Amino acid sequence: MASLNKVLLIGNLTRDPELRYTPSGTAICNFSLAINTFYNDKAGQQQRDTCFMRVTVWGKSGESCAHHLVKGRPVFVEGRLRSRNWESEDGQKKSSIEVVADRVQFLGSPPSQRAQGPEAEEAAAPPDSMSGPEEDIPF
Secondary structure, three states: OOOOOOEEEEEEEOOOOEEEEOOOOOEEEEEEEEEEEEEEOOOOOEEEEEEEEEEEEEHHHHHHHHHHOOOOOEEEEEEEEEEEEEEOOOOOEEEEEEEEEEEEEEOOOOHHHHOOOHHHHHHHOOOOEOOOOHHHOOO
């Protein structure tokens, strides 16, 4: 039987990305996203539910993310879910789910550039995408 493991997320970085390298020299960039969902409760009041998701980006794309992304920056992430299980030092079983990104598209402008005005944004803005034009977004 066929299966599908695909995730599309838009959110804001909760902290600056962390970049490290494997012993063979492959880049690994990790960051976390805050993804907000809005809904109306029974009283008709708008509520917000925030999901936090860890993202891993490998290779040159990871280096680009580490160089251009900062806390608060909105991004579009396309990838797959990966679950990990391990045992902590005190013997407790732990698990987590993360996204392994195939594609990361930078949205908006970095927070530091927004404060300098639109002229600075145009002159200093990094490429909006690491893997294609905005028309590739399926919505």
